Amino acid sequence: xxxxxxxxxxxxxPAEFTERDYxxxxxxxxxxxxxxxxxxxxxxxxPELVRLCGHRPRAATGRLTLxxxxxxxxxxxxxxxTERAAAEASPGAGAxxxxxxxxxxxxxxxxxxxxxxxxxxxxxxxxxxxxxxxLREALPLAGYRPLAAVxxxxxxxxxxxxxxxxxxxxxxxxxxYAEILxxxxxxxxxxxxxxxxxxxxxxxxxxxxxxxxxxxxxNGADPRHTAAxxxxxxxxxxxxxxxxxxxxxxxxxxxxxxxxxxxxxERRVHDVVHAAHRAALAAVRPGVPxxxxxxxxxxxxxEAGYGPYRVPCTGHGIGIxxxxxxxxxxxxxxPLLPGMCLAVEPALRLPGRFGARLEDTLTxxxxxxxxLNRASHELAVVA
Numbered sequence: 001x002x003x004x005x006x007x008x009x010x011x012x013x014p015a016e017f018t019e020r021d022y023x024x025x026x027x028x029x030x031x032x033x034x035x036x037x038x039x040x041x042x043x044x045x046x047p048e049l050v051r052l053c054g055h056r057p058r059a060a061t062g063r064l065t066l067x068x069x070x071x072x073x074x075x076x077x078x079x080x081x082t083e084r085a086a087a088e089a090s091p092g093a094g095a096x097x098x099x100x101x102x103x104x105x106x107x108x109x110x111x112x113x114x115x116x117x118x119x120x121x122x123x124x125x126x127x128x129x130x131x132x133x134x135l136r137e138a139l140p141l142a143g144y145r146p147l148a149a150v151x152x153x154x155x156x157x158x159x160x161x162x163x164x165x166x167x168x169x170x171x172x173x174x175x176x177y178a179e180i181l182x183x184x185x186x187x188x189x190x191x192x193x194x195x196x197x198x199x200x201x202x203x204x205x206x207x208x209x210x211x212x213x214x215x216x217x218x219n220g221a222d223p224r225h226t227a228a229x230x231x232x233x234x235x236x237x238x239x240x241x242x243x244x245x246x247x248x249x250x251x252x253x254x255x256x257x258x259x260x261x262x263x264x265x266e267r268r269v270h271d272v273v274h275a276a277h278r279a280a281l282a283a284v285r286p287g288v289p290x291x292x293x294x295x296x297x298x299x300x301x302x303e304a305g306y307g308p309y310r311v312p313c314t315g316h317g318i319g320i321x322x323x324x325x326x327x328x329x330x331x332x333x334x335p336l337l338p339g340m341c342l343a344v345e346p347a348l349r350l351p352g353r354f355g356a357r358l359e360d361t362l363t364x365x366x367x368x369x370x371x372l373n374r375a376s377h378e379l380a381v382v383a
Contacts (some may be wrong), residue, residue: 022092039119054092170373213241
């Protein structure tokens with residue numbers, strides 16, 4: 001099948017989320033709000049709204065759509081009257097009470113009946129300033145805090161259906177990686193290989209490609225590098241990053257390949273990263289602080305003598321975006337919970353020379369880490 005040709009059949013599509021899924025997610029969000037001392041949560045248009053209640057508004061406009069989740073009442077969804085039919089047809093419609101506001105009506109006045117006049121609410125970061133100011137004017141005694149500050153882990157725990165979608169995204173990245181190994185690297189620009197990676201990821205069903213990294217030779221040692229006009233040379237280590245969203249859920253995968261046979265040093269560096277990756281995965285289980293996963297990888301790297309070349313973050317959360325809390329760093333004490341999904345990515349970077357990184361997406365289960373992608377971790381040799 002040619003690169004770029006659509007793949008998959010109706011049978012390959014994931015099962016639709018059900019009303020029960022949305023009810024459980026919003027109930028959990030309400031409990032989290034209560035635990036954080038909030039009167040509730042306010043979600044406007046964006047991926048979090050879709051995840052929690054299933055309503056997918058038309059392209060973002062200045063017209064207020066507002067999901068209100070509070071501990072003491074059923075979730076309520078306020079929409080423009082012109083979008084009420086779409087909201088009522090959404091898969092989570094039975095889990096919310098839908099009301100609307102009409103043209104000529106002040107939507108923020110309509111929202112006041114859904115909120116406590118002096119309550120403090122967590123607000124989605126994607127809320128337009130226009131909407132936040134309208135709410136402040138309508139309810140001047142209420143308080144509003146960004147969710148990133150008060151509930152950074154609101155979407156960290158995924159249900160089984162979400163994990164299934166992430167597993168499908170991981171399989172798509174695995175397939176694209178397997179295909180790119182047969183491509184020629186030497187003599188091509190990084191940007192050309194990155195464009196091919198993007199085409200292959202889309203061919204396997206990714207609707208949004210967030211990561212198509214090609215870092216050859218010294219560029220592989222730059223943590224901010226994506227792809228450049230550098231021509232890949234025989235003898236280069238090449239860091240390949242593949243990631244994005246499939247059916248609204250993400251995968252983030254990295255592998256390191258070598259153009260021709262690697263040197264003993266290059267194999268040694270890759271082996272250390274591989275050992276650090278195994279140690280990090282072995283540390284993942286419920287109740288373990290995020291920082292302990294980072295420490296497990298760091299210990300392997302430091303004992304091998306490569307401490308100064310370590311990247312000081314072993315990974316991050318992943319879900320409806322390819323990079324979200326929690327972060328696997330020394331500064332993050334939050335314990336892992338069953339259903340958390342992570343991208344674990346230890347790396348070594350030798351400035352001016354080369355880098356090596358391995359990254360897998362996984363979910364934390366009651367018994368430990370379950371990988372959501374399966375591509376080989378070996379240092380592949382490419383042409």
